[in-house]
Amino acid sequence: MNFNKVKDKIKNGYPKGTDRSLSYGTAGFRGPANNLDWVMFRMGLLGALRSKHQHGKAIGAMITASHNPIDDNGIKLIDPNGEMLEVSWESAATDLVNAGDVDVVNVLKNIVAKFEIDFSIPAIVYLAQDTRPSSDMLSTAVRDGVEAVGASVKDFHLLTTPQLHHIVNAQNSALSNSEQVDAMSSSLTAADASEEGYYAKLSEAFLGLLALKGSSAEGVKDEYEAEIYVDGANGIGAMKLAGLRSRLIGLDAKPPIIRIFNDGKDGVLNENCGADYVKVLQKPPKGTPINGAVKYAAFDGDADRVVYFYFDQAGAFRLLDGDKIATLISSFFADLVRESGLSLKIGIVQTAYANGASTRYIEQELKVPVVCVPTGVKHLHHCAKQYDIGIYFEANGHGTVLFSSRADMLIQNILDGKFFSEPYLPLAPSQTEESHGHGRHRKNSHVGFKTDDKGDLLVEEVVVEKDQPECKVAESEDNMQVGDVPKDELALNTEAKVDRVEGFSIVPKDELALKHEAEKEEEDEAVPMPSVIPKDEVALKLERELDDAQKKRQSSLVHMVQSIHSHNVEFFDAEELTEKEKESRTLAAKKLQLASRVINQTVGDAMADLLLVEAVLSLRGMSIRQWDEFYQDLPSRQLKVKVADRNVIQTTDAERKCSTPNGLQQTIDSAVRRYQSGRAFVRPSGTEDVVRVYAEADTQENADKLAGEVASSVFQMAGGVGQPPARPSV
Template sequence: MLPRNSHVRSQNSSRALQVEMDFEAVAKYSKLHAKPPGLTLQYGTAGFRTKAEDLDHTMFCMGLLAVLRSKKKKSTIGVMVTASHNPEEDNGVKLIDPLGEMLAPIWEEHATHLANAEEHELQGVLTDICQKEAVDLQQEAFIVIGRDTRSSSKKLSQSVIDGVSALGGQYQDYGLVTTPQLHYMVCCRNTHGSYGTATVEGYYQKLSKAFVELTMQATSQRDGHICLKVDCANGIGALKLKEMERYLPSCFVIHFSNDGTKGELNHQCGADFVKVHQKPPVGLEMKPGERCCSFDGDADRIVYYYNDPAGHFHLLDGDKIATLISTFLKELLVKAGQTLSFAVIQTAYANGSSTRYLEETMKVPVHCAKTGVKHLHHKAQEFDIGVYFEANGHGTVLFSKAAEQKIRYQAKEEKNNQKREAAKMLENTIDLINQTIGDAVSDMLVIEAILVLKNLTVQQWDSMYTDLPSRQLKVKVADRRVIDTTDAERRAVTPPGLQERIDELTQRFKLARAFVRPSGTEDIVRVYAEADTQENADKLAHEVSLAVYHIAGGVGEQPKAVV
């Protein structure tokens, strides 16, 4: 028999692909999920997000893509229907990779191509993805699906299920879950239970057990009483935290506000509102010194805050959280005698005071990554222990497998009592942290455990360092692509002269720093400035905004001074 040439092989593989993929089923289902005329979407860090009424076709396509990704990775893949801190009328979707991490960048491109394909183009795009990624269509696929509490989420998750079913994938619909809970489920399934049990109850049991064991090691628990006011943004976090309450010790008292019984999702409440507006959410009464926190709509972000006796509002954002957690971990590592590589990962938006405190006082290495959780996550993976938080309150701690094994072995076998106790606390901290993604519930429990163990009030935590006053502004430009950045977005490469002007302006103020970066979604440039006083931070931000306007093609009215 003569050997077949590559051209014939290519034709045959294409025919085989069409036989194996049920394009009739795809065509039949796709007619039920028509693409809105003219709609173009881009898969970003947060997946797809837009008005809920426009997402039916996109959700169907993400069900299709999840099946192909599952077949490619020979693993369970997650699909979460949520728009996080966006308004109620929006929705969105993102895919979750095998260990709970975000979708691989090349598959983000596939997601964009598939979502924007017209009905008659779907077959070609699906075939193209399969060929480029060498997807084995004989491989089984399993998808887990979750959704938030938006009124549109149930219908849209059914569109995902239709996509999964069209390509013969198996699925489990977890229904109403927080985004971090679905990430947890994916990781549990793909680690065959070693990370935890892939149920909501398994999640509650793992975290609550670690919390109880960790706080039992406190030498002075005040009166052992924990009281916390939690703003749940009228989102899924309220439902799930209420379910979890019965797993927590009775001394942990949670007072819920914006729990979804009245009020609109993310409206004047939630972590994003509190961070941006620097004030408490509606519906939460604060007495001086009371410890309060806010989740965002899908419970993957958290910020803390309190009022001082003079009635001034104090925000403890992602920088403060990272500092508290990394200080705690550093102290335990020293006590345990562990020589593991350890670092805190920040973005350019991290307050300069937090960076100085970590580097100069705590002697903790700090690295800067580009804005976006996926960049922080990847950088954190370079260390045995990597702590990362965005200033907005999204973050977690990653432990390498080697570090985890060393800590667990020491917690069990160490002969020195002090070292063994420190290792045991590290072990419980590992189990308390959701390493797959920022998790408001998990982060809250970690913070509360540390405050108990270190016998700290929220004011004492806040006083570790004082934030430099800062200001963020936006400048409309004709084309955001004229700005290119380097050094983890801290310096502008183009247009010529812009960075030199920013440097010149920064030198006029004490403890000053400023940078600009283009938005990922619209033609605006984001400006950040900090200085020794709020007045100087405001002046610097305004001057830099004017520089952007004049050098980078500003449109409309030129920026006005901050009032």
């Protein structure tokens, strides 16, 4: 272990550029690009150590500041399975960046010792960058860091963030067939570990899905709008979407016509455009073509977020954000799970920024509570892993869908002609006991969906164990924080969960049958015997569902809630299914499998999400207006407040309440009480040096007023600097 080169490089190229303490925030390090080269160098060092720790698997280093202005930049590290850097390594990153120049080597040695790294293992870092002018220079700094510890770099140059996540996962997945536990998808091969492989995977699955579009039932108009205008934020997303578009040539499918604006040819990255601009300011981006266009989407600067928008008949701007995307996708998957007859548990994860109307839609209309976790994709991602199909979206449009290996296996079973529907398996015995217990205190619970053996969707509360930190903040009365859990526990826990999920896929059938029998006996004692629907009634019901295209368009979440009350259960194996039933189950399974391949399961991906939304709308013959009618958003407003030290704001309850500074939460509460449907919270940003304020209320004027009041309180009570915040103009 010789760190002489590291010392030399620090002295002669990358001396520390600030005395301020930095932390590996919501998504890595970000800041003004002219003072980041030394951070990049140190992250190169860390990426190499992480690769050695992961037995030489590729680690990703993405140079981007996403939606931040063009003069900022940043870096995010990507783990071998394509997910964000493991939480226990985030603190190593923070320590390394905050060390004085002379202490860097000691911190490196501590990391090597703490994580028991075999330094002789060869390591590799996969590097990519967005289109910022500073990215070339910063990429060199990362490379210098990696090479200073004798590791190597593979430079992909310009990629979107999700493309690099995909490539890292594909590479490691393909290399370690025997270690599939670490990989997100067993179907990935070495050919997938490239930009071309990414396009091939997405386009093949997407075109396959579109090809399954049936003809509309008589009298039902296909309202799908095949043309979409995409705001590329003048960034990498515009360039790469053009690459994907050129592959969308279908023989059996009619792909959408994608037109790209703000493509970077004459505009500035993220300036008056991009998903963040559209979402936060709730207005169309600069350069939006109006004539003849009906449907639009906007990507952010590194293409990991997408939001939709359109103009209604009165010409008013209408936003369909991550919450609306989550609802559309959830209802689609819920329908397919029901039609496939599979026992798959679906769950939805949101953050405090989810519009109250979306949460209410699911909780009150559909009687389904929603899991709320702190801001930052890592929290949503880990929580979504608890389900067979875990759907998560931030309101800003960052989100994806995760399929468990159990889900993959059960779907494949149907495609292999095995129609036996396995009864639902709980996550772990301890959870089963608790979640079926009576009169218990409701603690850290959240909701999952499952199907009964007839394929009807049921809603089930899942109790999250104490050592499952990612979903700990689901219920406000519990007042718990992710921060309560020691970092190392988080890491251990994640590993344990992966093992557990994998475990399901290898339980032999007979064991399953015995287990189900035992479980059924237990349940029979606790609940009244469910009624059994006679066979031909089931067939008739399925037929009705198949024939009724209109019904398909309704949110199946409603159906799910209705079915909870009916408690109908029927067991049947393949021989008992009619050919028509088999056909409809196979079709649903095919759609599920193709949809799971359109999605980038490593991280939110604007391109993949756009394709999925387009596929859902197309298969359902649905217009953007019909989708928008799911529910009406509550008017909301986001503001930023500059303070001397944003960390004086500490939050609790999934960031919905602040515990410091003293008295601020009470002031917010009393402001909120003055507004109908009022809700507001504040939190320090993890990516910008600001405190974020969020407010919603019954009217836009009230949401603006409430946000303004709360912003003023933050300014006064949390050490505001500069001009006091002004009320935003509507």
